[in-house]
Amino acid sequence: MIGRLVLLAAASLLIAAQGTRAQGAPMPLCPGSAAAMRGHALLRAAVKAAYPNVPERRDDPDDPEPDPCVHPYQANAFGDAVVLFTFSQKPGDACHGCGAKISATFLRRDGDRLVTVAHHHEFTEAGSWGDVTAITPVRVGTDDGIAVEGGGTFQGETTSVLQVFVFRNGEAVRIGPEDGIVLSHDTCGAGTAGRSCTALKGSWTMDAAGRLTVSYRGKKNGRSSTSTVVYERRGDALEPVSGTPLAF
Numbered sequence: 001m002i003g004r005l006v007l008l009a010a011a012s013l014l015i016a017a018q019g020t021r022a023q024g025a026p027m028p029l030c031p032g033s034a035a036a037m038r039g040h041a042l043l044r045a046a047v048k049a050a051y052p053n054v055p056e057r058r059d060d061p062d063d064p065e066p067d068p069c070v071h072p073y074q075a076n077a078f079g080d081a082v083v084l085f086t087f088s089q090k091p092g093d094a095c096h097g098c099g100a101k102i103s104a105t106f107l108r109r110d111g112d113r114l115v116t117v118a119h120h121h122e123f124t125e126a127g128s129w130g131d132v133t134a135i136t137p138v139r140v141g142t143d144d145g146i147a148v149e150g151g152g153t154f155q156g157e158t159t160s161v162l163q164v165f166v167f168r169n170g171e172a173v174r175i176g177p178e179d180g181i182v183l184s185h186d187t188c189g190a191g192t193a194g195r196s197c198t199a200l201k202g203s204w205t206m207d208a209a210g211r212l213t214v215s216y217r218g219k220k221n222g223r224s225s226t227s228t229v230v231y232e233r234r235g236d237a238l239e240p241v242s243g244t245p246l247a248f
Contacts, residue, residue, distance in 0.1 A: 026051060030069035030090040031059035037072055046075040046084035049114035050105040066093050073102075076137045078144040082107045082114055083167065085135055085146075088122060094130025099150060101125050102132070104172050118170025126163060126180075128152025133160065140166050140175065140210035141233055147206065149183065156190030162204060164212070164238060176231065176238030181214065182246040196222025200246060212238055216246060 029047075033056050037044045057069055071087040088101040101122045107114040126132050127150030134149045143166035151160030161180035165172040183204065188197035200218040210233035217226050229243035 026054055027068055027070050027088075028055055028057040030071040030087075030093075031057055032090060033070070033072055040075070042077065042082065043072055043075040043084070045114055046082055046105070046107055047072045049107055050084050050116050050119070066090070073100075074135055076146075078137065078167070080109050081117075082109070083146075087130060089130045091131035092129055094128075096128060096152070097154065098130055099125035099127045100130050100132050102135075102148065104167075106167070106170050120171045123165070123172040124148065124163060124174065126150030126161070138164065138206050139208050140164065140206070141208075143167060143210075145175075146172070147204070151184070153189070156187070158184070158186040158189065160184040160202075162214075164206075166236075173236065175233065175236045176212075177245075181212075181231070181238070183214065185246060200225060202246070209233075210238070214246075 029051065033047075037047060051070060054070070060066070066089065068088045069090065071090050072084070073087055074085045076083055076085075084105040084107065086103050086105070088103065091100065094100070102124050103122050104120045105116060106118040106120075108117050109115075126148050129152070132148060132150040136147045136149070138145050138147050145164065145166035148163045148165070149160060150163075151158065160183040162183045163174060163180040164176045165174050167173070183202040184200060186197075186199045186201075188199050190197070198218075198220050200216045200220060202214045202216045204212060204214045206212045212231040214229045214231075215226075216228070219225055227243055229245050230241050231238040232241045
């Protein structure tokens with residue numbers, strides 16, 4: 001369980017985190033953070049524990065390149081532990097080709113409060129415009145973790161990618177293909193006049209053993225297409241054991 005892993009790492013990682021904060025003030029919360037946390041009690045509690053007394057920066061619509069800040073995106077409970085996911089910029093403030101820089105703060109429950117144990121700064125970048133499609137908690141065999149969905153449209157082609165991470169000793173560790181798993185691919189907006197286009201959209205499920213199934217539906221080169229790809233966890237990798245992974 002992630003709770004046990006976090007507790008084992010608590011002593012050394014918490015001291016390191018405190019030392020890092022002592023060297024400089026933490027980044028402010030991004031504009032709109034209070035609104036983002038409204039109605040999400042666990043998210044508010046996690047931010048309060050991870051970033052105590054950190055103010056929210058005022059929005060400046062005239063600033064074309066806002067400084068980094070902390071945007072509270074989501075908090076999830078894993079047994080007795082809580083993981084807070086934050087972005088290093090307000091979603092929508094980053095450039096078209098810029099993904100969300102995602103950080104994870106690991107916390108444990110201490111009575112009715114949360115205590116910060118470890119922080120993994122910007123463990124991945126995903127999506128576009130500084131935002132992602134979803135962060136979904138998953139169970140991958142004996143490990144807790146997350147699946148991050150993100151994508152964007154570039155030169156008329158739209159693509160979405162799935163990245164899977166497991167939690168280990170206060171870090172989010174990527175498993176599976178280094179560049180992620182392609183979930184969807186659409187070339188029909190790329191100005192392919194006179195040529196057949198591809199528009200495939202995938203949905204995924206993962207069982208408790210870490211077996212990932214991705215089902216695709218749509219058209220490929222103008223023809224109707226359905227397919228399924230199954231991945232199994234082998235060590236720190238998700239390897240295809242059935243079907244052909246989508247590529248572009």
